[in-house]
Amino acid sequence: MKLTLTPGMRFMLLGTFLFSIGSLLIKLAGERVPTMELLFLRGVVGIGFCWVLLRRAGIGMLGTRRWLLFARGSVGFVALFAEFYAIVHLPLADAIVILFTHPAIVALLAWVILGEKIGTKGLMAVATSLTGVVLVCRPGFIFGSSGAALDPLALAVALGGIVMTSIAILVVRTLAKTEHPAVVMFYPPMIITVVSPLFAQGWVMPTPVEWLYILGIALSMNGGQYYMTRGYAIESAARISAVTCLEIVFAAIWGASFLGEIPDAWTIGGGLLIVAGTLVLGQTADLEE
Template identity: 40%
Template sequence: MVASALSFSLMGVCVKQVGGRIPAAEVVFARAIVSVALSWWLLHRAGIPAWGKRRWLLIWRGAIGTAALLCVYAALAALPLAAATVLQYLYPPFTALLAWLMLGEPIGKRVLAAMALGWLGVLLVAQPAGLLQGGATLPLFPVLIAVTGALFTALAYVSVRSLGTSEHPLVIVFYFPLVALPLSLPLVALNPVLPTPAELLWLVGVGVFTQLGQVYLTRSLTALPAARATAISYVQVLFAGGWGWLLFGESIDSWTIAGAGLVLAATLVSLSHSRQQKRS
């Protein structure tokens, strides 16, 4: 899950590089082309049948994941990298709640503690001091898009958890871009933008890092309860803050450092719960 978070943070860097000019749907479409090719090659190399058993649920997971990607990419283009990632990380509580309602997965005390620490860390990284002192706030519409993306992400993760009982992780990963291609193509046709050679490389990077993130994410969600796995993934906030500071000149203040510490604590609490369960 940590490797998945690192991959997705690098994907965010690539999206930021092209997000000012390339529409979100075109980024999703380019990502899908790269991921379909990589997924097909991985399935062929492993000798695994590509089409799966529960095809309607696989298609549903692909459709919900595509909607989530459109929202996430649009938010990344309109907001600072750290802020967009913070808002995306509203999804772990959504995931835990949906997994409880739809899959009957219990929410243990340690997972609840990890979620609470992660939420508090996310709020601190969002720099509430600016809001309390009447400072600049984030634009409302991109914020709403990011929150919607978090909800769609939670729905997609719960479906992955359900699919893990019958499908190979590579099959689940393959269906995501396979469904995203026909869904995003009409949106691309409405507003096509020809990428420059440099932008084309960044788009390839989006596809490669998203593919890596999806592979690691799917392996994690098929091995861990959804609430615990997503609590661990809070570490992506740390990566996003670091890339924003190094590459985009986004400042890291005391609020961000304090929030990062709480996010790290949430990850450690989740991991300690996993180790205790394994011993028992």
Template identity: 40%
Template structure:
């Protein structure tokens, strides 16, 4: 039977391909995060952001050229705002990491799929699916158990910096807005163009910051920085195409896989200890993410080609 005669089958196939891309994006993000942690022992954060952004600009520009796709698009203001908000969300996240216990910062950041679910319903009219919502909250519960933030699990909450908490929460809200914007742009803008704008804005904004703290990388550090840039491009491309094919709330929740991968990387690469509660959380997270990934009820919209 042709695709036209059986549109539901085609939509389900596109959605599953979108899920695969989103999981691939989570794997890539985990990989570049490990590399960033290694190179960040000596290279300042703004320098890492600048180099990875410039590499991403080059690859995205090449993808646009190969497809003979106009660079600047039709919704330039929204594309630029996507880049600006993406950069702001990144800065808020790293500010939280620097001024809060890492577990608190991660858990606050990963509230963003819940915000995305609500914003997508309000802005895009994407109806809340009961089964999908349960899995999203299941993923978040797993993240809480894996990270065990002092804010919830200990007495450190009273000593937490209220301003840092507010910044981290603002970052999660901005991140949700970014994902909704990407979803909104799917009808007119090619994924490579969205990636190009995002990286270009990040490069322009991080350049003065990086210049003021520049540390000359050695050959090995340059290799890691360039690899981070390539992984960033592949991550952004996979994530953007996935968001074109999978509803925003479900799509962003699949990013919870990053927490599970980060935990495993910590065990294998950094000899980090994991207690029983964390293993329970990892199990809850893995099961919820798997059920979310195999849920075929979410809607799909094909990505534009120009």
């Protein structure tokens, strides 16, 4: 049986692969370069990337719904900081598995805030994904002395980042009805570039190798966002979910190959539950469209 990838799935696969490369480079660069500095430099390149896209499209950079765009950029800044911090301070596979729970939180928030239907099947899928997070995090109040030896602050930041990412996605869904994708992409790097220096401490001069890492972070993550945005525009929810789940696989491969991080049974089991829940949510959304 021949496997055929639709154009939307190809965009998502490329975007997912680029995001996984960016995550690996964040981990490598973050060993010495502070998180806020990485964010600032990513933001500068991101502004240039969006400017090129908007210049080619002949569209203004600021859009029409500017207050909502500003809110999206602010939430995106917090979410991106949490993502960078979690990737730097947690094993790569664990960080990506936890951060990947956002589809479940998006479904819950859309149900509670927007009144979107989720159904019993959708609620069970959300519960499955959240159970997977519990297995990866293994909080001490549930698992006792056998709980995970993960940085508790990094875990808290990652979990907060999931909520902020989910809010950002809901805002993007609203903005997508009236704004060009590159306009929506422009606001987070703009906010990052302005705000991150205000919170930065202990900036360092990157080495030549670290500059390559930083350039790779900016290019891969902005490119990944661009291709995934194109994929979301033309592909069904179920297929999108199936392709994006590969980011967890890529993270495990990069962690084992370049960082010597071998996922344990808890991470693998939790990751499988999260993937299963995400796939079911995707199929549920696809049936409702």
